[in-house]
């Protein structure tokens with residue numbers, strides 16, 4: 001799921017021709033012979049399938065996804081934030097058409113009412129890298145505050161136990177939604193991307209977290225905290 005440095009060149013700005021578009025008749029992103037990384041393909045397809053009117057990308061980096069989504073779905077409001085001024089400068093050069101839609105935002109900070117809400121909030125290769133104390137939990141809680149309907153996590157599912165974390169945040173009152181529904185978007189016929197919705201949605205229900213790419217069954221990270229036990233010898237499961 002994480003992109004290696006060589007793959008970054010693939011974080012392509014889509015040349016939107018009649019080969020790349022969301023086909024509403026079959027409810028599917030069509031890319032023809034264009035190369036679209038599976039992570040990006042999944043996000044763009046989810047936005048089309050869920051038919052949202054606004055989208056916010058957490059950790060938007062150079063803004064390729066903002067631009068691609070803007071071109072694919074011109075009727076959808078597309079915005080994003082990144083904590084790095086350097087990345088935002090880069091975005092301005094690389095994707096000037098969406099520069100106004102990108103803001104400085106550290107998603108691990110206390111929630112700000114100045115942050116714009118969106119029906120769908122997503123991250124791609126961002127939360128997986130946040131490993132300091134409970135910072136990634138702050139980030140997740142903030143994403144749910146920003147999201148009116150959906151949170152899409154296109155992340156390395158072995159880096160954090162995302163479903164357990166969201167459940168714990170919800171149970172602890174950190175997520176204002178009445179309920180959280182775990183869905184999955186498939187790519188290449190396999191479970192690929194985690195989608196959490198406020199109401200049940202048309203995507204398949206998540207059956208098994210460990211079918212998601214790189215989710216590790218043996219990892220301590222993927223066990224609920226309640227199953228961990230601190231002993232004099234250290235933590236055991």
Ligand SMILES: C[S@@+](CC[C@H](N)C(=O)[O-])C[C@H]1O[C@@H](n2cnc3c(N)ncnc32)[C@H](O)[C@@H]1O
Nearest residue numbers: 059060061082083084087106107108124125126
């Ligand atoms: C691996 S890049 C991914 C960029 C973009 N999502 C993409 O797929 O092209 C991770 C991005 O997350 C941003 N980031 C890291 N921690 C963040 C935080 N706490 N709040 C907002 N952005 C953050 C970084 O500055 C960087 O631009």
